[in-house]
Amino acid sequence: MAQQFDLAVIGTGTAARGTALRIRAAGWSVAVIDKRPYGGTCALRGCDPKKMLVGGASAMDHARRMRGKGIAGAPHIDWPELMAFKRSFTDPVPENHEKSYADKGIATFHGQARFIGPNSVDVEGAELEARRFLIATGAKPKALGIPGEEHLITSEGFLSLEALPPRIVLVGGGYIAAEFSHIAARVGAQVTVLQRGERMLKHFDPDLVGWLMEKFRAVGIDVRTGTTVEAIEKIQDGFRVTASAGGRQVIVAADLVVHAAGRAPDIDGLDLARAGIAAKGGRLELNEYLQSRTNPAVYAAGDAALSGPPLTPVSSHDARVVAGNLLDGNRHRPDYRGVPSVAFTIPPIAAVGLSEADAHGQGLKFRTKSQKASDWFTARQAAEDVYGFKVMVEEDTERVLGAHLVGPHADEVINLFALAIRHGLTAAALKQTMFAYPTGASDIGYML
Known part of the structure; x- marks a missing residue:
């Protein structure tokens, strides 16, 4: 029964x-x-x-x-x-x-x-x-539909590794690939990212991703965009990953191959x-x-x-x-305004609201303030070269349309922009707020 x-x-x-x-x-x-x-x-x-x-x-x-x-x-x-x-x-x-x-x-x-x-x-x-x-x-x-797909480990497998192999290939270029590559590189692994698209982290602002890529290079992560993985073969001392890029065949040797190509x-x-x-x-x-x-x-x-x-x-x-x-009864609908997103690279990159392209696509009139701010105190006290922002504000209403951050405290500061977007706080209201100093939030007034 x-x-x-x-x-x-x-x-x-x-x-x-x-x-x-x-x-x-x-x-x-x-x-x-x-x-x-x-x-x-x-x-x-x-x-x-x-x-x-x-x-x-x-x-x-x-x-x-x-x-x-x-x-x-x-x-x-x-x-x-x-x-x-x-x-x-x-x-x-x-x-x-x-x-x-x-x-x-x-x-x-x-x-x-x-x-x-x-x-x-x-x-x-x-x-x-x-x-x-x-x-x-x-x-x-997601299933990739390539020969040797069974040799990939998932993100769950990576998070359960008892030891980190010396050569790691990540297939994909989103959150998982970005975050895991930064972890593995800091531990000392030789890391290669094979990304089919033309850039990593496509859900984040391309200018800020460009600044973040400096950190990928600085810690020795080999990022190959425009590269499509076609097969993974088990060989005696690890794996052979076959890919294509610009009509050329690419072969990468690995001890571990990680699925980072979407869910x-x-x-x-x-x-x-x-x-x-x-x-x-x-x-x-x-x-x-x-x-x-x-x-x-x-x-x-x-x-x-x-x-x-x-x-x-x-x-x-x-x-x-x-x-x-x-x-x-059915009286409630989801409201996804102002949902912040963070990739926990080192340093993190974060976004909330519209992208610059989205805002142009909607025909909105807005001003954009953007700067790579490596000389600001927030970056200098952390000895971090990668720090910058892009913020869009609608001209007539002063509404914050979108905020994009990379660098120290970006994962926390983005939440204040999310609050502003979800509840309609204006750029003037944010500027008039007295944030504790010196903190990451105290830079917000200079970003608007």
């Missing part, structure tokens, strides 16, 4: 957890299901463990930059110790999450959920029926058709309320929905939207 619930949540990451806890607090019976350890990508296999490794690499890099400026000695990273530090955070997460669900009276299930009807799933032989479902299964690496919603194993849930091109077909267009009992959130940018704050936002729609 099937077990009955008001809501069944497939996944236990940020979007899943946020929705499950809110709906349970409202008195609904709730079940959560996951084929993997509880906690989701961000806490276990993505943002959080990555940032812990970036923290170690950043500390060492700062010490190296300060050599001859009061810091002596040659710092280095002990990779096993850094990984142990990372595990001190990630290892307890699944048990802690499962206990918290039990404490709230939320039923927990382990295994692959497969729909067997519009309102029912099978989980390793257990049948669950629910009035409503939430698909919050996150994302997985897609992880929905393939759900047997969606049996529940009448439409998907097209690997994406769920949703309405403006994050509800399935073809099965009104089903909602989606986070990376599985791919309604907004694939970022953790978006997953949290989606969770609030879905919970509101489950409790109130």
Whole structure:
């Protein structure tokens, strides 16, 4: 006999957890299901463990930059110790999450959920029926369709390495490639990035990415753009990566090859058709309320929905939207204005709002202030040469349209621009704000 619930949540990451806890607090019976350890990508296999490794690499890099400026000695990273530090955070997460669900009276299930009807799933032989479902299964690496693809390790595999090999190739040029290459280079690996596009980090301002590439070169990262990986072959002492660039064949030897070429919603194993849930091109077909267009009992959130940018704050936002729609009826729509994005390179690069090209494309009248500001105090006190910004302000309204930062504290300062964009604060209001000095935020007035 099937077990009955008001809501069944497939996944236990940020979007899943946020929705499950809110709906349970409202008195609904709730079940959560996951084929993997509880906690989701961000806490276990993505943002959080990555940032812990970036923290170690950043500390060492700062010490190296300060050599001859009061810091002596040659710092280095002990990779096993850094990984142990990372595990001190990630290892307890699944048990802690499962206990918290039990404490709230939320039923927990382990295994692959497969729909067997519009309102029912099978989980390793257990049948669950629910009035409503939430698909919050996150994302997985995209299939590349090349020979030897099975030799690639994923970002999850990289974050679990017990030792870092000497020669690493990253396939792709987005967040994962940029961040992992900076970590690996600081540890001492020979790193090559093979990017099919004409530049890395296409979601960030091209001028600022250009400034950041100086740091890639300075730490010895070999970035090859316009290069398409065609095959990966296992050989005696590692791997042979074959690619093409400008009509020429390129061969790169590696001890490790990392998939960094994008992710897609992880929905393939759900047997969606049996529940009448439409998907097209690997994406769920949703309405403006994050509800399935073809099965009104089903909602989606986070990376599985791919309604907004694939970022953790978006997953949290989606969770609030879905919970509101489950409790109130469909009255809530997601609002992705002012979502900041950061690539945690060393130093970080960040963006929020419109790009310069987007603003021109919308026919907006605006002024742009942009500068590579390596001589500003924020850069000099950190002994960091890469520091700069580009900010666009609408002429008539003084609204901040977009902000793009690279350098020390960019990952924090971007949040203040996000606040301004989301809540309509003007450039004048930001200029009149008294920020603590000297901090990264105290530069904002000079960026406008």
